[in-house]
Amino acid sequence: MKKSKYLIFIFILVLHSCKPDDPIITPIPDATPYQLIIPPGFPTDLNIPLDNPLTVEGIWLGRHLFYDGRLSGRTHPDSLMSCATCHVQSRGFSTGIDNPRFPGGQPFGLTGITTPHSTMPLVNLVFNSNGYLWNGMIHESNPNLYQNNPLYHRRNIESLVWMGIVAPHEMYGNVDKTVELIGSIPMYRQMFAAAFGSPDVTYERMSKAIAQFIRTLISSDSKFDKYLRGEYQFSQSELNGFVLFVTEEGADCFHCHGGDGNPLFTTNLFYNNATDNVFGDPRDRYAVTGNPTDIGAYKAPTLRNIFSTAPYMRDGRYQTVDEVIDFYSHELVWSPYVHPLMHKINDGGAQLLPLQKQHLKNFLLTLQDTAFMTNPNFSNPRPDDQYFQNDPF
Amino acid sequence: MNYIKRFFSLQKIPILLALMSLFFVSCKKPEPVDDTKYGKIKFEFLHYWGDEPLLYDSLMYQNAAGNELMINEIQYFVSDVTLQSEFGSKMIKDWVDIYYVDKDIPSTLIWNVYDRIPVGNYHKLSFIFGIPAAKNIPYMYVNPPERDMFWPIFLGGQNGGYHYLKLNGKWREMPENQITPFDFHLGVGQIYSGGVIDVDSITGYVQNYFTVNLPGLNLSIEEDKTTVIQIIMDVKEWFENPIMFDLEVWGGYIMQTQDAMHVATQNGSTVFSVKSIYTPQ
Numbered sequence: 151m152k153k154s155k156y157l158i159f160i161f162i163l164v165l166h167s168c169k170p171d172d173p174i175i176t177p178i179p180d181a182t183p184y185q186l187i188i189p190p191g192f193p194t195d196l197n198i199p200l201d202n203p204l205t206v207e208g209i210w211l212g213r214h215l216f217y218d219g220r221l222s223g224r225t226h227p228d229s230l231m232s233c234a235t236c237h238v239q240s241r242g243f244s245t246g247i248d249n250p251r252f253p254g255g256q257p258f259g260l261t262g263i264t265t266p267h268s269t270m271p272l273v274n275l276v277f278n279s280n281g282y283l284w285n286g287m288i289h290e291s292n293p294n295l296y297q298n299n300p301l302y303h304r305r306n307i308e309s310l311v312w313m314g315i316v317a318p319h320e321m322y323g324n325v326d327k328t329v330e331l332i333g334s335i336p337m338y339r340q341m342f343a344a345a346f347g348s349p350d351v352t353y354e355r356m357s358k359a360i361a362q363f364i365r366t367l368i369s370s371d372s373k374f375d376k377y378l379r380g381e382y383q384f385s386q387s388e389l390n391g392f393v394l395f396v397t398e399e400g401a402d403c404f405h406c407h408g409g410d411g412n413p414l415f416t417t418n419l420f421y422n423n424a425t426d427n428v429f430g431d432p433r434d435r436y437a438v439t440g441n442p443t444d445i446g447a448y449k450a451p452t453l454r455n456i457f458s459t460a461p462y463m464r465d466g467r468y469q470t471v472d473e474v475i476d477f478y479s480h481e482l483v484w485s486p487y488v489h490p491l492m493h494k495i496n497d498g499g500a501q502l503l504p505l506q507k508q509h510l511k512n513f514l515l516t517l518q519d520t521a522f523m524t525n526p527n528f529s530n531p532r533p534d535d536q537y538f539q540n541d542p543f
Numbered sequence: 544m545n546y547i548k549r550f551f552s553l554q555k556i557p558i559l560l561a562l563m564s565l566f567f568v569s570c571k572k573p574e575p576v577d578d579t580k581y582g583k584i585k586f587e588f589l590h591y592w593g594d595e596p597l598l599y600d601s602l603m604y605q606n607a608a609g610n611e612l613m614i615n616e617i618q619y620f621v622s623d624v625t626l627q628s629e630f631g632s633k634m635i636k637d638w639v640d641i642y643y644v645d646k647d648i649p650s651t652l653i654w655n656v657y658d659r660i661p662v663g664n665y666h667k668l669s670f671i672f673g674i675p676a677a678k679n680i681p682y683m684y685v686n687p688p689e690r691d692m693f694w695p696i697f698l699g700g701q702n703g704g705y706h707y708l709k710l711n712g713k714w715r716e717m718p719e720n721q722i723t724p725f726d727f728h729l730g731v732g733q734i735y736s737g738g739v740i741d742v743d744s745i746t747g748y749v750q751n752y753f754t755v756n757l758p759g760l761n762l763s764i765e766e767d768k769t770t771v772i773q774i775i776m777d778v779k780e781w782f783e784n785p786i787m788f789d790l791e792v793w794g795g796y797i798m799q800t801q802d803a804m805h806v807a808t809q810n811g812s813t814v815f816s817v818k819s820i821y822t823p824q
Binding site: 191192193194195280393396397398399402404405408409410411412417418419442443484486488489490491492493494495496 | 600615616681682684685686687690691693694695696697698704705711712713716719721722723724725726728740742795796797798799
């Protein structure tokens with residue numbers, strides 16, 4: 151027993167010594183370490199920076215900030231905006247096509263400027279180390295991430311907080327103003343003290359706390375998950391749809407969107423999926439890599455909760471899953487930049503028959519995770535507080 | 544004593560001399576592997592088209608069938624890498640027996656083998672291309688990039704968890720003259736009853752992994768030194784030797800076409816070679 155303890159200690163030491171450039175872990179006095187539970191089959195490589203370990207108090211603080219409309223740095227009811235304004239739990243932490251504030255699910259900022267791309271859902275992000283946003287620009291390898299970002303060096307979920315506060319199509323605020331406003335609220339000073347050891351409110355701490363909360367947003371309890379765990383039996387139609395999903399002779403979705411071997415239902419990689427033959431989006435993958443093969447390429451989004459996260463594609467061009475299935479069946483558009491995995495391009499798509507489309511749709515429905523979208527641990531912690539953004543549904 | 548005297552009697556000396564000279568002239572006796580001294584090895588994986596390093600993303604190659612093509616992505620597994628000496632073999636275990644190579648992930652192109660290799664001379668390198676059945680367990684990889692090589696359970700059964708190879712590119716498809724993607728993917732094949740390609744018609748699976756032998760190796764492991772072995776995958780060979788692989792015949796995807804995968808595996812034995820072996824000073 152003693153020996154095995156020794157071995158474990160050495161193993162941990164070796165693991166931690168592998169990355170000499172990693173920041174030194176700063177212990178947080180009195181904060182309670184949070185044990186993230188990794189569902190069976192999910193990645194064990196977690197995107198948790200060493201200098202931002204998950205703590206119960208940090209997540210609790212982050213959850214408050216995520217929902218607090220004063221994150222915009224303003225208090226007028228018309229100017230409240232937080233992460234939760236566009237990332238709605240009941241819509242898989244996407245916006246939702248039926249969002250009363252954003253018709254058609256197209257979000258816009260406090261100034262009315264629409265976001266350049268549709269909303270990506272905040273789900274299972276802790277399992278992704280391959281960049282965030284549609285083009286993956288938030289990534290440790292990106293040297294060009296806005297250097298006026300106080301945490302530009304981090305290039306992780308933490309950076310998304312800064313982007314949300316300052317971007318003209320989001321809160322169009324000022325980080326210092328937000329920090330000042332949040333710091334003036336007594337409740338937060340106590341929460342910062344609990345999470346970070348002192349009541350000082352800083353942007354770095356705010357972004358760390360929100361990132362901690364986002365890293366807990368794990369969806370792993372859909373019918374499909376239960377099927378893999380042996381707790382649910384697929385109907386014949388769902389099973390047929392699953393087969394179509396993971397076979398080349400079928401719809402061949404799995405190469406980009408995962409499946410039984412990748413329950414995230416995304417590879418988190420980037421593909422030109424044959425939606426267009428004219429390109430010019432300054433925010434495609436090519437804008438990040440400069441590699442011509444990435445022209446018109448975007449991240450394959452997760453298909454978890456797909457029926458709650460419309461509209462679809464980076465520009466929200468499709469309103470229903472049926473439209474997306476039709477696109478992949480018959481409407482692929484050839485261009486020199488189409489990804490080589492789109493091998494049915496010259497047929498226009500997978501040529502699914504109506505019944506096959508129905509099977510595929512029924513399978514996709516098994517990816518809905520209601521427990522995730524109603525999990526009380528992820529909801530607005532102060533639903534009666536006028537400043538906090540309630541789920542509009 | 545009498546025996547020795549007799550043996551070295553004058554009459555026997557010419558025979559003895561002849562035997563001794565035969566021994567020295569015939570061949571140098573291989574030195575035994577020394578299990579008390581160790582060196583290290585490092586593999587470098589290179590990708591070529593014929594004699595030249597492969598250039599990607601440009602329609603600049605023509606295979607034996609006349610298909611004009613480009614290569615975009617190469618991802619594969621090698622496993623059970625074994626060094627053979629006159630005195631036995633040494634399988635490289637590393638942490639696991641399976642190694643993943645991805646042309647787009649530079650760190651995978653250099654494999655610093657964890658194992659210590661006994662000092663000595665090795666004359667043959669062999670490995671399995673892909674993953675042998677007993678080790679190809681579905682869902683064993685949960686992290687990328689290996690995870691994204693998964694081979695659907697319907698197509699591989701309980702011993703076909705992962706692609707052996709993804710070789711993705713595009714070719715000029717005729718007669719339309721259209722640039723068309725191809726996904727040259729290898730893994731466990733399926734036998735379909737009645738020729739109907741439907742998972743409900745699968746009556747069995749075919750393990751398509753194969754052994755690559757690279758004899759004529761002149762590998763000398765020296766104590767406390769790292770020897771580099773450069774392995775070349777000649778992509779051209781997948782399409783022509785000994786059987787011509789015509790994209791016009793087999794099309795752009797072959798995961799459910801065992802005949803096509805069989806051709807590929809036949810060609811696979813000549814795909815790899817050793818470019819050079821050296822010990823950096």
